[in-house]
Amino acid sequence: MSFIDLLSLDFMQRALVAALLTGLAAPAIGTFIVQRRLALLGDGIGHVAVTGVALGLLTGASPTWSAIVVAVLGAVLMEVIRERGHTNGDVALALLFYGGLAGGVLITGIAGQGAATLQAYLFGSLNSISFADVVFTAILAAVVLVLTLGLSPQLFAVASDQDFARVAGLRVRGYNLLIAVLAAVSITVAMRTVGLLLVSALMVVPVATSQQLARSFRATFVGAMLVGCVASVGGLLLSAALSFRVDVAPGPTIVLMALAMFTATWPIGVWLRRRSRLMAPFPEVSAAPHRSTDQHPHEHGKDCGHPAVPHADHVDYVHDGHRHAPHGEHYDEH
């Protein structure tokens, strides 16, 4: 069987659709979570959702549904603690993380299920996805996308400055809860794809990748969704191609693919930021004393290789810790 034959299989097509939807939805809500500097919120909800899955296994209910219910409850609880608990919200969140994971493992044991059952949820099981799962994923992903895109002005305002948003008349608590609930929903969406323990990666890594190159929020948002799609579809295809030789799980491949994209863009981002810092105009300062350089054999010009930084009505050439401005025959120290 060749790689192309593999793509024509039903389960593979279902997995591709699920991966694509996850790659769109998780970074969309992830952008607002990173904007709020809560990058690890997704991780916390993912851990809490483990308990939800275990409760499903114990009661015989659908683990996806019980995971959604528990994840949403966990997200709301975290949001309430974060909002009310003042400074050390992170400690409270950590308590929930561990409680969620420990509870999940414990309950799974009580339910008489082994670690293998839980593993499908912890690290994803794209290849066992059913048609009903795909429909379910599509509906949830659509809800996440419609709400994040439609309410993006409000979510942006709330995520960047809560006090300002509240005085502007927004129901800040409602929007915070919405972000938390949407995060919980995307996590359950991504549960089948990359698994609960890696889910936060799809919310955060595409955003981190995208912001290496983007300067605006909109570009970061769109870029993150693009990176998310490429990583999840690409990761799935890569793991399928490799599966002829070794046993490669799609979940970790997707996450590593996203990280590889981050690693590739990071040096470019470093270079771009350094350049924009170097080229930022110097502020105008009145009545600076006139100082000319001693000796200056080098002639500055357009392509002399030294950064030409705007300074009031002229440019300063920057080299070796000096700022040299042309002044008649010589250069001034600025």
Added chain:
Amino acid sequence: MTSPDTSVPVVLDRVSVAIGGRPILRDVDLTVHAGDMVTLLGPNGSGKSTLVRALTGLLPVARGEVRLFGTPLDDFGDWQRIGFVPQRSTATGGVPATVREVVASGRVGRRRLLRPTSAADRSAVESALEVVGLSDRASHGVSQLSGGQQQRVLIARALAGEPDLLVLDEPTAGVDLPNQQALADALRQLKERGATIVLVAHEIGPMMPLIDRTVVMRDGWVAYDGPPLTQEVASHTHHHHDHDVPGGHDHAPHVSSPFDWERGNPG
């Protein structure tokens, strides 16, 4: 009983505010008339910011009443008439954003849900950028700007909502003189349009000629309310110096345990 006058932007009627059960503001009376620019001065911990947070509804009032444009705060719904510049908040978040995007978020109080940006939104954003003199930086990343310029971005964000009352909490803290001048120019233009301005400040500098009235806070009380005072006079009359005052104290309790919170404090 007098009927509340809807033309008066701010009325504080014997307002007390407590944080964590500790009284911070005690029996503060303050009326700000339309078109006035009022500065709140006072040492650290005197309750200036608490007053501003109480009048913007960010802190609950323990006793007394705050009325904005004649409406008690609890019933007040015209939040788009209020512009707010919070204290020491940076304009940058976890994700890069351009100056125009941050300023455009100031329109959020006037936008309806799930509607695209209107022409009125765009022109308000452009004119707010112009007022603070950052039009040429509109597509720059906010994090590329200096602290003073970021402060101007936050003021433009408040202006983009076209407020009738602008409340600024320490916009001049740590801002260099040219940027203070730019702030003062922006506030002058806003004042000429008839807006009311409440300004908490440590440094008044170039804003001095704009000020109609000074209120000096001390230890949660209004210690002076009258014609404009310079920073020097205000601090000499009431305190030797704003900073490192012996015996200077902060009434706000510090809650540090993760599950502790104050009943009745919406956080």
